[in-house]
Amino acid sequence: MRYSDFVIRIEDTDQSRKVEDAEKNLISTLEWAGIIPDESPLHGGNYGPYVQSQRLSIYRDYCTQLLEDKNAYYCFSTSEELEENRQLQLKQGLQPKYNRTWLPEEMGGNMPESEIRKKLDEGVPYVVRMKVPDYVSVWFEDLIRGPVEFDSSTIDDQVLMKSDGFPTYHFASVIDDHLMEFTHIIRGEEWLPSMPKHLLLYEFFGWEAPKFAHLPLLLNADRSKLSKRQGDVAVEDYIRKGFSPDAIVNFVALLGWNEGEGSEQEVFSMDELIQKFSLERVGRAGAVFNVEKLNWLEKQYIKTRPVERIVSAIKPLLLKELQEKPFEMPEERITSDAYLEQVVDLMRERVNYEHEFVTYSNYFFFEPESYDAEAVEKRWTSEIPGLLREFASVLESSEDFGAEAIEAALKAFVAPKGLKPAVLIHPLRIATSGVGFGPSLYHMLEVLGKETVIRRVQRGIERIGQSA
RNA sequence: GGCCCCAUCGACUAGUGGUUAGGUCAUCACCCUUUCAAGGUGGUAGCACGGGUUCGAAUCCCGUUGGGGUCACCA
Structure with missing residues (x-):
């Protein structure tokens, strides 16, 4: 059963923050995690274009409407003037807020219409601001937090259209959410303070607002908003370290959500999450x-993941390693599924990430280059070479x-x-x-094979010698 | 600072008026054991504080404190 559609819309209204390939990376990272959009710039859909920089004329039309309805006005203040005003207000102990210099007379301001016309005719760059009504209460019911109320007098006349002709996030997102028929806006809590602006816009247009849910923030160890500068933040960082989609998705889902009702389950597959997740149970x-x-979760998945899946995942890594380093055993043997499956079974409870099946278990593929000094010190006595x-x-x-035979032989020998x-x-x-x-010695020797074991024992004796 | 959100072990959380406050990660101890893991058993550890409401508050209300978010022609 299909519960919903997931739409990706690219909000690229800030030209100064364009990043090459950001959009493609975003989508491919989501796909890596098993989250496939139903509609996106790459997947198509009936509500496109899905890139805001390609929807400029739409925003312009709606802006015109707001202007005509006197819910928005032109503002010719320069950023220097704005900054000056801000400083002045700060000095007077006031909250910094746009002083409405350019609010037209017919909208309750002091600027004569003729003055505005003049600037417009001169082609002076301008910005369009929304006219926030004075002293009205803006209220909505958040799906996670319940009722939230704001006083309009505390909010600024938000810029809707920037002087470069691009809309701001606030303006574009409201228009697009409506045109794309979004029913639910689920976003981070940092957006909560801009709710009144958005709600007012819906009101200006006479549109029914969608449902809103503001998710709790992901935090750094010091409880500040998760950010770069404090370790890894991007999913890509965790992919690079070797975490699997299973673990990442599972882990993030558990951050803020839980099944409740006495459930003690910690490991959830994507299918289970889809079935069980609900906004009501988000903290x-x-x-x-x-x-x-x-x-810990990553290890849980490694322990239970089908062996064939692991083998096919690590084989490319191994092949690459084999190209770069000399190895002693026949390549066909150590790259065979049968061999790799044995390695995986011996090592799966000892590795932290899949790539460690190759790196941490390198002696299954390469002759040891050195011998752990501490272990030698502890276990390698003078009679060892002879024995x-x-x-x-x-x-x-x-x-x-x-x-078993090796074990029996060793016991009988000793x-x-x-x-x-x-x-x-x-x-x-x-x-x-x-x-x-490492793993059980006898099983490890069996997997390595007689020839390799004997050769390595001889090499070991030569290289470690009587040193200890 | 204004506005808004939040508050149970170190971390993630269960709990919706009566529980010895439960689970998971981490941590500690012990067991298992050729090592390392894994596993098993047990332990340390929490309702921020103050007022109410109530026979009874982690749970409801108010306040305090603390933390966070946000106050751009960024999203």
Whole structure:
């Protein structure tokens, strides 16, 4: 069942802030997350164009209407004059507000019509401002916050059309939301203070306003509005780190929303979210973006993701690595699905991101370049090389190189000598992987294969030697 | 500063007048164990404060404090 349409409209009314490819990146990031627009500049739709800079004539027409209805007026004040006025008001302890120099006489101001005509005829650049009525109460019911009320006397005569002929966000968005028949505006709480301006515009045009929901803000650790300068903010930053769409979507959904009614579920698929999400269950307080829980969620998904999916995701990464670094084992073998599936199964509970199946598990593909000094220090004693050499020849002659067989062989080897398996287990791990941690040793050796294991043990002995 | 929003463990939150205030992440301890993880068990930790309303307030009302947002020819 289809509940709604999701429309992307590009609000590019500030020419000075144009960013190359921003629009394409935005849409592709959403698609990465599995959020596909029904209508957008790239997807088409019946309400286009979906780019505001291509709708300029529409805004001009509606602006003319407002001007004729005396709900808006021309303003020729320069930014210097505006700034001067602001400073003056500040000095007098007043709230900075446009002083309505250019409000026409017939709208209750002091500017004669002739003066305005003159400026217009001279071609002096101007701006169009909305005439905010004095002392009226503007009220609406927010879907998340309930009733909110404003006094119009606290709001400024908002600029609707800029001197470059482009509309401001406030003007363009109201017009487009109406023309595109939006039923719900769901946006960040930072927009709440501009509600009265928007509501007044709907009133001027005689349009029914859509439903509004102002979402709680995402916060930095210090509880300020999430921003650059304080770590990663853009989804792209998290993509780059290796987070999956599953985890990101799940995590963000939980920031401000919860299923409620005693539910203790933390992991939600996109389908579940679509089915269960509701604005009624969105909280009102801002939520700190805490990466630790995101990390945990990512691991949850890695643990349960079908092995084939992981394999196909990591294979390109591996192929690239193999091109850049020398490797010892046959390429067909280590790039085969069967081999990779074994690696994934051994490592999936130990990695944080998918790309770590290649990087963190590099010894499944490359011979160790070095041996962890701390582990060597702790586990590599002077008798180890001898024992290892001896055990290697045991392995050499064994026909079964399965994990269980290796385990049995090691125990049988070590027992008569009165040694514990651990004495050999750790050095074997160091010699074959280069590090002191990892999956079950026996299973790891089985996956690496007899030839590789024996070769690496010999190389390890040569390179680590009696050093410890 | 004006206006607006908000307020339960360190973080995300459940809770809608009567609960030993629950869960998740993080953290600590223990167990499991060849390492690292994963897993299991248990623990530390919270209703900002003050007034009301009520037999009874985390829950309702008022105030205080605190935090945030916003006050552009930016969105």
